[in-house]
Amino acid sequence: xxxNNRNLAIGPVELSVADGSMQLSIGRLQTDAxxxxxxxSLLVLLAAPAIFTGYFIGLLAVAFLYAxxxxxxxxxxxxxxxxxxxxxxxxxxGAYLMGVITTELSLPSIGLLGLLIAFLGPALVGLVVAxxxxxxxxxxxxxxxxxxxxxxxxxxxxxxxxDITGGSNGLTGIPLLGIEIPGIMTYRLPYExxxxxxxxxxxxxxxxxxxxxxxxxxTTLAGINENETKVSSLGYDPVKYKTLVFGLSTGIAGxxxxxxxxxSGFISPPLLGFALSTEVLIWVLVGGRGTLIGPVIGATALYxxxxxxxxxxxxxxxxxxGLLLVAIxxxxxxxxxxxxxxxxxxxxxxxxxx
Amino acid sequence: xxxxxxASEGTNTAESAExxxxxxxxxxxxxxxLVAVNDVNLSIPRGEFHxxxxxxxxxxxxxxxxxxGTLPESEGRVVFDGDEITGLKxxxxxxxxxxxxxxxxxxFPGLTVLENxxxxxxxxxxxxxxLKKTDPAHERRAHEVLEQIKFDADPGQATENLSHGNKxxxxxxxxxxxxxxxxxxxxxxxxxxxxxxxxxxxxxxKTSRERTVLLIxxxxxxxxxxxxxxxxxxxxxxxSQGTPSYITDDETVQDAYMGSY
Amino acid sequence: xxxxxxxxxxxxxxxxxxLSLVALGLxxxxxxxxxxxxxxxxxxxxxxxxxxxxxxxxxxSFWVGxxxxxIIVGLIGALIERFVIRYLYDRLLDTILAxxxxxxxxxxxxxxxxxxxxxxxxxxxRGSVDLGVTVYPxxxxxxxxxxxxxxxxxxxxFKSTDIGVRxxxxxxxPDAASLQGLNKTRMYQYSFASGAxxxxxxGAAIAPITTVDPTMGVTYLLESFFAVIxxxxxxxxxxxxxSLIVAGSTNVMTFIISPVLAQxxxxxxxxxxxxxxxxxxxxxAWHE
Numbered sequence: 001x002x003x004n005n006r007n008l009a010i011g012p013v014e015l016s017v018a019d020g021s022m023q024l025s026i027g028r029l030q031t032d033a034x035x036x037x038x039x040x041s042l043l044v045l046l047a048a049p050a051i052f053t054g055y056f057i058g059l060l061a062v063a064f065l066y067a068x069x070x071x072x073x074x075x076x077x078x079x080x081x082x083x084x085x086x087x088x089x090x091x092x093x094g095a096y097l098m099g100v101i102t103t104e105l106s107l108p109s110i111g112l113l114g115l116l117i118a119f120l121g122p123a124l125v126g127l128v129v130a131x132x133x134x135x136x137x138x139x140x141x142x143x144x145x146x147x148x149x150x151x152x153x154x155x156x157x158x159x160x161x162x163d164i165t166g167g168s169n170g171l172t173g174i175p176l177l178g179i180e181i182p183g184i185m186t187y188r189l190p191y192e193x194x195x196x197x198x199x200x201x202x203x204x205x206x207x208x209x210x211x212x213x214x215x216x217x218x219t220t221l222a223g224i225n226e227n228e229t230k231v232s233s234l235g236y237d238p239v240k241y242k243t244l245v246f247g248l249s250t251g252i253a254g255x256x257x258x259x260x261x262x263x264s265g266f267i268s269p270p271l272l273g274f275a276l277s278t279e280v281l282i283w284v285l286v287g288g289r290g291t292l293i294g295p296v297i298g299a300t301a302l303y304x305x306x307x308x309x310x311x312x313x314x315x316x317x318x319x320x321x322g323l324l325l326v327a328i329x330x331x332x333x334x335x336x337x338x339x340x341x342x343x344x345x346x347x348x349x350x351x352x353x354x
Numbered sequence: 355x356x357x358x359x360x361a362s363e364g365t366n367t368a369e370s371a372e373x374x375x376x377x378x379x380x381x382x383x384x385x386x387x388l389v390a391v392n393d394v395n396l397s398i399p400r401g402e403f404h405x406x407x408x409x410x411x412x413x414x415x416x417x418x419x420x421x422x423g424t425l426p427e428s429e430g431r432v433v434f435d436g437d438e439i440t441g442l443k444x445x446x447x448x449x450x451x452x453x454x455x456x457x458x459x460x461x462f463p464g465l466t467v468l469e470n471x472x473x474x475x476x477x478x479x480x481x482x483x484x485l486k487k488t489d490p491a492h493e494r495r496a497h498e499v500l501e502q503i504k505f506d507a508d509p510g511q512a513t514e515n516l517s518h519g520n521k522x523x524x525x526x527x528x529x530x531x532x533x534x535x536x537x538x539x540x541x542x543x544x545x546x547x548x549x550x551x552x553x554x555x556x557x558x559x560k561t562s563r564e565r566t567v568l569l570i571x572x573x574x575x576x577x578x579x580x581x582x583x584x585x586x587x588x589x590x591x592x593x594s595q596g597t598p599s600y601i602t603d604d605e606t607v608q609d610a611y612m613g614s615y
Numbered sequence: 616x617x618x619x620x621x622x623x624x625x626x627x628x629x630x631x632x633x634l635s636l637v638a639l640g641l642x643x644x645x646x647x648x649x650x651x652x653x654x655x656x657x658x659x660x661x662x663x664x665x666x667x668x669x670x671x672x673x674x675x676s677f678w679v680g681x682x683x684x685x686i687i688v689g690l691i692g693a694l695i696e697r698f699v700i701r702y703l704y705d706r707l708l709d710t711i712l713a714x715x716x717x718x719x720x721x722x723x724x725x726x727x728x729x730x731x732x733x734x735x736x737x738x739x740x741r742g743s744v745d746l747g748v749t750v751y752p753x754x755x756x757x758x759x760x761x762x763x764x765x766x767x768x769x770x771x772x773f774k775s776t777d778i779g780v781r782x783x784x785x786x787x788x789p790d791a792a793s794l795q796g797l798n799k800t801r802m803y804q805y806s807f808a809s810g811a812x813x814x815x816x817x818g819a820a821i822a823p824i825t826t827v828d829p830t831m832g833v834t835y836l837l838e839s840f841f842a843v844i845x846x847x848x849x850x851x852x853x854x855x856x857x858s859l860i861v862a863g864s865t866n867v868m869t870f871i872i873s874p875v876l877a878q879x880x881x882x883x884x885x886x887x888x889x890x891x892x893x894x895x896x897x898x899x900a901w902h903e
Contacts, residue, residue, distance in 0.1 A: 081708075083708045083711060083712075085711075085715075132890055133890065136890050136893060137893065138889070138890070138893055139893075140707075140708065141651050141707065141708070141711070142844065142889065142893070144651070144708070144711060145651070145840050145844065146886055146889065148837065148840075149837060149840075149841070149882050149885075149886060150886075152833075152837060152882065153879055153882050153883060153886075156875050156876075156878065156879045157879060159875055160873070160875060160876050160879065274833065278715055278719075281712065281715075285712065316723070316727070318719055318722075318723045319719070319720050319723035319724065319727070321716075321719060322715075322716045322717065322718070322719030322720030322721075322723060323716065323720050324716070325712060325713070325715065325716030325719065326699055326713050326716035326717060326720070329703065329709050329712050329713045329716065330699060330702055330703070330713065333709065
């Protein structure tokens with residue numbers, strides 16, 4: 001807790017530290033440096049469709065949906081310490097619920113209702129799975145293996161239940177979001193606007209996530225992550241907390257999956273599987289687990305890089321990803337955000353000393 | 355048994371409906387062929403400051419683990435406040451009013467001192483609403499709890515960097531924050547400086563006016579000074595029970611201690 | 616009818632014993648080190664590729680490949696232990712991530728070197744043997760005998776040698792290593808290398824009767840995890856009944872329903888079994 005006013009000034013721009021947070025002032029305007037950075041990024045993202053090509057904006061929209069998915073994984077893994085290798089099962093379940101509701105049930109009008117069902121369905125499945133496993137006292141490693149199996153079972157189930165899921169051909173022709181009340185109104189979202197829907201969804205989920213981790217419920221999760229025995233000896237039932245956060249997380253994953261289904265219009269069994277389940281872990285790890293912004297950065301950056309540069313690397317992309325995973329676990333478990341906060345600490349110390 | 359009963363006549367039990375707060379009947383814990391706690395019968399009246407002493411390996415901490423619910427009872431019963439609690443989980447026992455401070459402080463290393471305390475305070479008022487904001491009253495309560503004791507570290511710092519003495523204090527404060535009827539303290543002064551030990555015991559003695567305290571302590575002088583009654587364990591069995599003066603005169607106790615030291 | 620039944624049983628038996636080898640490797644790594652090795656499937660893949668490469672690229676016999684596969688994969692395991700796993704012993708969940716990273720990298724290296732198309736390893740023991748009730752492929756009979764021999768050898772090591780008996784104590788109680796006077800570092804390195812070698816050997820042994828491709832390991836990874844968990848981690852021998860149930864029942868069911876459905880049913884069954892009996896199906900008495 002330092003109250004000194006050391007600062008770093010370049011012309012009218014001044015960087016200072018007060019009460020541990022970094023303040024940036026330009027002339028007489030003063031603001032929190034981190035908030036400013038977030039705000040600026042948001043403005044750039046809002047203006048992006050006017051600047052970049054449609055192809056890039058399309059990639060970015062999908063990246064945002066994966067970022068929501070990554071946040072859902074971070075809530076259980078980064079905050080509650082539950083490692084899941086099968087979260088794509090819930091992302092995919094959301095996508096399939098959305099797909100089946102809007103195509104097979106020929107009710108394209110309930111696109112928005114689909115989003116709700118795609119949240120509730122996976123949330124319910126997540127609650128049941130986690131509730132049963134945790135209350136049976138399954139150890140954390142076993143839980144991880146079971147989630148891994150779950151993803152494989154889910155993608156196989158999507159193959160087998162071909163009457164509903166279209167089998168290996170998947171489901172096509174899933175419409176974009178819309179609202180239709182027969183005889184009163186019909187609204188179809190224009191394709192170009194979906195980018196903003198994805199952006200708003202991401203910001204919304206991020207803010208909800210922030211609220212969750214700062215709530216008393218979130219503090220209890222942090223306690224469980226650090227010392228489950230102690231949490232229990234204070235009078236909390238860790239099983240209830242872990243179950244609830246898992247259900248929340250799987251619901252959010254399903255929500256992201258539903259948006260993905262609506263946007264891409266096509267879904268197939270790999271969406272539920274093992275590969276996507278592990279890819280999202282890499283995004284979270286690279287960005288920095290236990291920070292909500294980390295998974296957003298990790299998912300967006302790696303998804304964009306994969307789609308833009310994997311042509312250059314040909315088959316070496318996944319090789320690089322695997323090696324990156326090992327390197328991060330070994331050398332820098334805190335990820336990109338960890339690197340930044342380390343740099344921030346150094347800068348703070350420098351500012352305090354000069 | 356008879357010694358325990360005669361000794362308790364001298365203690366002044368609280369004017370509650372249920373004079374005996376904690377009762378164990380034939381409480382036993384086995385690890386394979388080893389009997390760590392053997393057939394222990396305790397009867398702790400409400401409001402008593404009761405100490406458990408005994409040489410290393412006497413089964414004191416194992417007894418605590420069973421009372422707190424972190425270790426299942428092999429045999430026997432535990433009755434708390436008139437209700438049988440045998441087999442209940444640790445958090446269920448906390449909700450009924452049994453709280454425990456570990457010998458090795460069990461803190462949340464990445465959370466701050468105040469966050470640690472807030473977690474303890476909030477346990478009395480749990481919310482499963484993930485969107486609920488932190489109650490400012492809980493923050494205030496955490497501050498108040500900390501002010502009860504001389505704590506010479508920044509309350510905003512992560513607990514992993516605290517000194518051992520401060521960790522022990524925080525462990526004690528957290529166990530108190532859940533407002534228990536029965537406080538199980540496992541060597542609260544071990545590894546703490548002499549001066550701090552005295553003030554900690556003074557503090558514990560003060561809080562024990564409102565609650566029942568069961569204390570494991572190595573420092574026999576402190577035990578004799580503060581306890582209403584003492585139970586002596588050796589090799590998992592109760593070898594003596596009574597007031598401090600009774601215990602000091604008991605030859606079996608002296609033999610047990612002589613044998614082990 | 617009896618002919619079909621016997622053939623079916625022998626198929627199930629050979630699949631189950633081959634899985635036992637792979638699962639035993641996994642159980643050794645988990646039992647001695649507490650490490651969940653997600654690279655186990657990739658180890659198996661590499662073993663299968665070695666046995667494909669030795670005749671196809673070097674012109675040597677299949678049997679040379681069968682000997683080389685566990686050695687090469689064992690060496691890879693030793694290197695991985697030395698340079699990665701060793702730094703993660705106190706971070707159990709992180710070993711899951713690191714071994715998954717290694718798995719991704721190994722599989723991609725295989726793809727880069729040999730492409731994604733499947734390879735076929737020519738059968739070194741063509742023809743069949745007349746067993747009276749049924750005529751059965753020679754190689755599969757060899758596979759049954761070979762796997763049994765390896766399993767017996769491994770269990771004899773743990774049962775009869777001094778070091779084996781001390782190691783068994785570690786499986787039952789991980790903290791016992793120091794009591795048993797074992798050098799932990801060396802024990803870890805040997806465990807990981809020999810666990811990997813068993814996966815490589817398993818991959819090599821099944822190569823002639825399966826399709827060899829870069830992603831073949833994933834199914835075996837999961838099946839061997841299930842075999843270990845289903846059997847219970849308290850005793851190494853538990854992988855045998857575990858494998859018999861996992862691979863055996865999948866194999867038998869495949870006669871009636873599609874392989875994918877059979878596998879799914881078995882996976883769901885194992886998950887349910889884990890919930891009902893987390894300590895495994897093997898009775899406590901086996902742990903001695």
